[in-house]
Amino acid sequence: MNVRTKDLTEKNFDDLRGICKGCIYWENPELFESEAEHGHAVMEKRNWFIKTLKQFGTCGKIVYDGEKPIGFAQYGPASALPNTLRYESGPPSQVESGAVFLSCLFIWDEAYRRKGIGITLLKNIIEDLRKGGFKAIETFARKGSANNCSGPLELCTKLGFYVKRNINKEFPLVRLDI
DSSP states (O other): EEEEEOOOOTTTTGGGGGGHHHTTTTTTTTHHEEEEEHHHHHHHHHHHHHHHHHHSSEEEEEEEEEEEEEEEEEOOOOOOGGGGOOOOOOOOGGGGEEEEEEEEESSSSGGGSSSSHHHHHOOOOHHHHHTTTEEEEEEEOOOTTSSTTTTTTHHHTEEEEEEESSSSSSSSEEEEOO
């Protein structure tokens, strides 16, 4: 394997695969719930990404094996991700306090899972946030399952995340102080 991580940009946005390319669960929950057609959702996702990129800076990464995209991570201010307010274990801290919210960390192909790629991707994000002067990263991690867009709790705890709020027993809010 030749695994490398790149910032998500307008040029490589189309490398997003499957559901991640048009998933607007975090960015626009009303449109997501209306089950809009995929093409419209992709346009909404791209628009959100461009707006957030201009206001916040880098807000996503794609991980590749050679030239093949194999995973994705998305993060940014919780205020730009309104669905974070719906979670019982929330709300996450705001960017004004130095915290960033990780809304997605997903390795698409199961053949690439459990090989340390998700940890490498998350470490890359943490290092960029540290260099950017951020103080913490938070996410709703899922207990007992890798099939969750923001990643499994076990992956987060390996890197030192701790449970900040555990009202929803399946999706606690976890935090890593950086």
